[in-house]
Amino acid sequence: MNIRSLTRGDGVVIGAAVLLLIASFLDIYSIDGASDSADIPSLWGSGPVVLGVVLAGVIGAALVVVARAMPQPKKVAGLDLGQFGVAFTVFAAWSALGNIFDPAGAFDGEGGFVDELGAGLGLILALIATLIMAAAAVATPLVPALKGALIPAPRPAAPQPYGGQPQGGYGYPGAQQQPYGGQQGQPGQPGQPGQPFGGQPQPGQPQPQAPQQAQAQAQPAGDFSPFWFAVPVPRPLFAEDGSPTPIAELAPGTWYLAVEQRGANLVAQTQDGRRGVLQDTSGIQRG
Numbered sequence: 001m002n003i004r005s006l007t008r009g010d011g012v013v014i015g016a017a018v019l020l021l022i023a024s025f026l027d028i029y030s031i032d033g034a035s036d037s038a039d040i041p042s043l044w045g046s047g048p049v050v051l052g053v054v055l056a057g058v059i060g061a062a063l064v065v066v067a068r069a070m071p072q073p074k075k076v077a078g079l080d081l082g083q084f085g086v087a088f089t090v091f092a093a094w095s096a097l098g099n100i101f102d103p104a105g106a107f108d109g110e111g112g113f114v115d116e117l118g119a120g121l122g123l124i125l126a127l128i129a130t131l132i133m134a135a136a137a138v139a140t141p142l143v144p145a146l147k148g149a150l151i152p153a154p155r156p157a158a159p160q161p162y163g164g165q166p167q168g169g170y171g172y173p174g175a176q177q178q179p180y181g182g183q184q185g186q187p188g189q190p191g192q193p194g195q196p197f198g199g200q201p202q203p204g205q206p207q208p209q210a211p212q213q214a215q216a217q218a219q220p221a222g223d224f225s226p227f228w229f230a231v232p233v234p235r236p237l238f239a240e241d242g243s244p245t246p247i248a249e250l251a252p253g254t255w256y257l258a259v260e261q262r263g264a265n266l267v268a269q270t271q272d273g274r275r276g277v278l279q280d281t282s283g284i285q286r287g
Helices: 008-023 047-069 081-101 121-139 173-185 206-222
Strands: 029-031 117-119 227-230 235-238 246-250 256-262 265-269 275-278
Touching: 008 047, 008 121, 047 081, 047 121, 081 121, 246 275, 256 275
Parallel strands: none
Antiparallel strands: 029 117, 227 256, 235 246, 235 275, 256 265, 265 275
16 A cells, blocks of 8 residues: 555545544534533434444545555455445435434424424534545546645655765666766866877867767767656556556656656656556656
8 A cells, every 4th residue: 555645635535534533422413402411422322323424434435545545446346445435425425414404313202302403513513524525535536636646755866875866867876877977078078088188189170070979879878868757646557568458557656767758658667667658747747
């Protein structure tokens, strides 16, 4: 499980689940004229409310978060765990709404007691929590603002001991040596490494052209330099042979290594060594 793949929408779902748990310990009823010392049960005192609102909402939130944090979505009866979670959150909100309209349930209320019985603070907060939870679970795949990473990805420069990113470009360890090699050659640029004295005594015309030709030949190989990157939203990684089935999913909050560029696509390598083609490179964050 990778918690860095959680989105802002998942954070809203988690917060709503916490609010629902808090509401479950508050009064389920509101009785007109009752004293402050009246012993009014909490949401845990009603089996239908516990099963249909509290547990359904908490289970739904857990399924949504776990499905997002898993590298490969698990399926039950052909449906992703996240889809089951969304269904649970919507059901919890629907049940909470029903209990708000009829907090007494099947109680017949002889003597007019039902007229004095209303939804307590616990039920009201439970309705608010489940509505927020269901809305976030449904809207996260649709709203770009909720797709953003909940935990920002750390800069890859932090664990690098060489501090070569300002020169190496994008934190690729192998690329850090290239600027150093280029810098070592620059002091002798008037004369290349084979000419330590600057090359001024040598015949001027032919020899300056040789390094220029070598640089021109080296440019095609140096057009692309491997770099680290992170994706803003989960994106599929396809096989290099062009197969339409994704071999992995790149998750926000994790750094991946781009090893090759093919047109507008990137060949990326995951942390477990798998390589594939990232077709959607829009909005990627370079390290």
